[in-house]
Amino acid sequence: MRVRASGADRAFAIVVYGLVLAASALALFPMLYVLAISFSTETEYLTRGFYLLPRTFTLEGYLYLMSHPGFMSALRNSVTISVVGTLINIALTTLMAYGLSKTWLRGRKTLHFIVFFTLLFSGGIIPTYLVVQALGLLDSFWAVWLTSAVSAFNAIVMRSFFQAVPIELEESARIDGSGEWRLLFNIIVPLSFPAIATFTLFYLAQNWNTYFSAILYLDNDQMPLQVFLKQMLVEDDPSISNASSVAYHYTPAARMSAIVLTALPLLLIFPFLQRYFNQGVMLGAVKG
Template sequence: MRESSWGAKVFNAANHILLLIVGIVTILPFLYVISGSLVSSEELLVKKIVLVPTNISWEAYRFIFASKIIYQSLLSTLFITVVGTFINLLLTTLMAYPLAKKTLRGRSKIMLLIVFTMLFNGGMIPTFLIVKSMGMLDTYWSLWIPSAISAFNLILLRNFFQQLPEGLEESAKIDGCNELRTLFSIVVPLSLPAMATFTLFYAVGHWNSFFSAILYINDSNMWPIQVWLRQIVMLSSGGFTDANALSEVVVPPESIKYAVIVVAAVPVLILYPFLQKHFAKGVLLGSVKG
């Protein structure tokens, strides 16, 4: 017993040290970015690496939020994220639920086609031509429809539905529920951990939407926040000029880059704690069965 107890103590101590090291390695980049966004230009010239700024300066954030365009792009991104996530969850759920039923004819062939899309796709130019031919250029539909269903998330949600007791659906049918009512009244409420997980996946994807917006949206008034943040970085580096876009404030380009990272990441960091308790559970439950 003593040897086992001693070994357990050594093992726990080693785990704590390892987790502490991993935690420090994980936190340091965030601390460096936040400090870099708050450092003054004088201190940045003296010190190349700043973890705790001596004098806090908000000039980088004032530079970013100097124009009303930023606030407009934030509202556009919020709209894109909320509506796009709703479309993703709705279509993914409506497709995953019937595929979870063993009685569905041709289920294996449909799943084969879904897996095929994970390995191969038409490419950027054919996708652009399809979006253009459907009249979705310069509309938010171009950001929603091409990525409406993620094959990976669909497979996980289908596996999650397969693990639910069949007796629940049979009881619902006896009570007179049709398939849609059974799905939204019984199956979906029981699948909240999985739904929370995919909500986070889809929402982060829409919030970080950049390349699709560059391809399909030419109207600058409709640009999401990520595109405008890129323009700000280019402006601070001298690669983009727009006299009406931002105020003429002298700010170190490095500080602006770090502030852009903070602005882009904070909303996701705020959302994550509310879904974190469901996150691991949802992914694990959906990945056990094939």
């Protein structure tokens, strides 16, 4: 039996949909504007106001970036930091969460307190830098990977997923001769895949957007894409200059093309992980 909505319900729905559309437009129009400029000529950018479709379509900005050694180097650095860093994050977070989910683990409460304590307090920038320097990790990607290897919040939430796995499954696997490693990878991880996929997306976005830690710990040749993008948007290109020290200015198309290419990887990956993201967040809200 279908229930007819009242006038008040319809009015409420109209207001809600209107607000959602307005908020979506506020977020979408700047993105479309950046995309339009990336395909525009400099003359069109300087002579026209706000527009969403360029009159003269050009790929000069993208072609320039593809031939720019600084951009390509920064892109390789970002890919390396993101891929290896995410693998380290997921591996260590999963192992920590699995250990904390076991009630028989000695010192479990103390470890829980230590992990939770890091949610409220941290060592600070200078002490962390001194530790990294003492370990000889400066000018190395390991400085970025290890200083953000595990998120305490993600480990606590993932622990809740592991604790929710029925104990009967673990007991059955142990009767069949499964050890801890086989139990983890054959039973726990497949059942907790939505959570792992969700945290993979979180870690991937975190590593791809690496900026401040890269400035602190890495050499100029190791800078990721976010640092290059900042330099590109607010500075001149130091690699193209003449004897009179007049630096070349990036065109608006090149600047906007860099923004599009920087955001593109996450925009392409998110749809594939979205269903796991939604499922993982809802399960985390219930089990956490």
